[in-house]
Amino acid sequence: MKKDIAVTVRENVPVAENIYKMTLFSEELPKDIGAGQFLNLSVGDSSHLLRRPLGIMAHTQNTVTVCYQVKGEGTQMLAQKEAGDQLTCLLPLGNGFVLDESAKKVAVIGGGVGIFPLISVLNAYRGQKNFVSYIGFRNLAATCMLDELSACDKLTISTDDGSYGKKGNAVQAFLADYETEMPDEIIACGPPVMLRVLKAELSARKIDTHCLVSLEERMGCGIGACLVCVCKTTDGKNARVCKNGPVFDIREVEL
Amino acid sequence: MADLSVNICGVQFKNPVLAASGTFGFGREYDTVYDISALGGISSKGLTLEERLGNPVPRIAEGRSVILNAVGLQNPGVEEFIRKDLEWLKSKRVVVIANVAGRTLEDYGAICKRLNGLVDMVELNISCPNVKSGGMAFGIQPQSVQCVTQEAKRNLPDTPLIVKLSPNVESIAVNARAAEAGGADCISLINTLTGMVIDIERRRPLIANNTGGVSGAGIKPIAVRMVYEASQAVHIPVIGMGGIQTAEDAIEFMIAGAAAVQVGTANFTDTMAMPKIIAGMNRWCDAHGIEKISSLTGTLTLNGK
Numbered sequence: 304m305k306k307d308i309a310v311t312v313r314e315n316v317p318v319a320e321n322i323y324k325m326t327l328f329s330e331e332l333p334k335d336i337g338a339g340q341f342l343n344l345s346v347g348d349s350s351h352l353l354r355r356p357l358g359i360m361a362h363t364q365n366t367v368t369v370c371y372q373v374k375g376e377g378t379q380m381l382a383q384k385e386a387g388d389q390l391t392c393l394l395p396l397g398n399g400f401v402l403d404e405s406a407k408k409v410a411v412i413g414g415g416v417g418i419f420p421l422i423s424v425l426n427a428y429r430g431q432k433n434f435v436s437y438i439g440f441r442n443l444a445a446t447c448m449l450d451e452l453s454a455c456d457k458l459t460i461s462t463d464d465g466s467y468g469k470k471g472n473a474v475q476a477f478l479a480d481y482e483t484e485m486p487d488e489i490i491a492c493g494p495p496v497m498l499r500v501l502k503a504e505l506s507a508r509k510i511d512t513h514c515l516v517s518l519e520e521r522m523g524c525g526i527g528a529c530l531v532c533v534c535k536t537t538d539g540k541n542a543r544v545c546k547n548g549p550v551f552d553i554r555e556v557e558l
Numbered sequence: 559m560a561d562l563s564v565n566i567c568g569v570q571f572k573n574p575v576l577a578a579s580g581t582f583g584f585g586r587e588y589d590t591v592y593d594i595s596a597l598g599g600i601s602s603k604g605l606t607l608e609e610r611l612g613n614p615v616p617r618i619a620e621g622r623s624v625i626l627n628a629v630g631l632q633n634p635g636v637e638e639f640i641r642k643d644l645e646w647l648k649s650k651r652v653v654v655i656a657n658v659a660g661r662t663l664e665d666y667g668a669i670c671k672r673l674n675g676l677v678d679m680v681e682l683n684i685s686c687p688n689v690k691s692g693g694m695a696f697g698i699q700p701q702s703v704q705c706v707t708q709e710a711k712r713n714l715p716d717t718p719l720i721v722k723l724s725p726n727v728e729s730i731a732v733n734a735r736a737a738e739a740g741g742a743d744c745i746s747l748i749n750t751l752t753g754m755v756i757d758i759e760r761r762r763p764l765i766a767n768n769t770g771g772v773s774g775a776g777i778k779p780i781a782v783r784m785v786y787e788a789s790q791a792v793h794i795p796v797i798g799m800g801g802i803q804t805a806e807d808a809i810e811f812m813i814a815g816a817a818a819v820q821v822g823t824a825n826f827t828d829t830m831a832m833p834k835i836i837a838g839m840n841r842w843c844d845a846h847g848i849e850k851i852s853s854l855t856g857t858l859t860l861n862g863k
Binding site for chain 1: 587591629
């Protein structure tokens, strides 16, 4: 059940250049938060009317943790919040990652701020799946969550400029490894260009492994009413990223 | 407990707080967060004869105390609404207002004819700033406001007609009178103001449509002024909207001349905004000894009078 609740900031700390990790506390948190779902968070300033949709990275009975990139005024406001400050948030939202029961080995492809919802999948399916992960960052300064990611059975980190890990991007690293690993399922989240290249490469190489992607779009209501955050589907319709997604079968959406 | 009920054009509302078109879909999504039967009414997402897919994304951006949107009337078409959503919406026992838009005069006539007698009220959207033809094009010149209102009313013999006015006009009073002259039973205002926000790094507008409709708390003083001017210009009821976030905001609109109010952007800021506004209006009335909220409408006295 979705709930719009007051939450208290427990922790709000930088974890990489312009990236913050924020943990929110409430005794009213819904019990049914799934991997890959998101929340819609106020920025705690009355002149900012839109909430910020953020993928949930981790949760406990009374806490929920998100990461965000400081991009504009709203996220700058968020970055100034301190432990004890009050915000409001609506959660859990959207359809998350539900992995195939039969899939044993799952390839995880993440880029930039797209890694955070993927970490929730690693947490949710810990011990049940064999995760081979390909994570891309812009450069060394952008790397974060390496401890959380190290829970994977195999982890390949790359940076665009080669300042940490392999030089290149996550999709290249995944493709280079594909024949060796032959995953049963693929999950991905990252910048639009990364997902577009992934879709094109899977199609060109005739790889029909089930692939789920989580999309990002500017949102209004966060629950599917306002039709602001649509994406194009391959049948020529619109889907609502907040309600029908954010996780889609890669074959069903235009990227 | 004050009496929050209002009666507009013979339609009874349990309270004067209505969901504004375009922010609330057909109510189903918000009903998963709270019971929408608490509301006075719902103005549907703008309906057209045929399904529309709307504008490219991004469709929304933020300014200080405002937002901009350019959804472009994405909707499933009036038949799909009637088939899939209307009965459900009626079962929630809220006043159902169908917001309708068209590309041509004939579109407006046809969609009104289809909805006549099926919904509690029809709200004519002649003020959408985000579509290339129709929409606001009908809402700017007073002659065309009167003409499209006449065409709609001719096809709505059994259902009260609200005409939703654009603020992007020379004189809101003149256009309000044009709607009244065309046979409107009620007017609602304001729709969004046309605006633009620019990403200075890319030197491009943030919204794919380049311009969008500005709404939210920042436009409230403009909306209050226009509601006052329009309500002074006509003898039909006025539904006020534009930046309402709190019970006090809603009461301000009623004093300015509104018989009821619509809430839009505030639903994004706080999913529970409307139930909170209704509860707050009740408290305000009790604290001020107001027995019937309808007694507040149009009670403004200008300074110097």
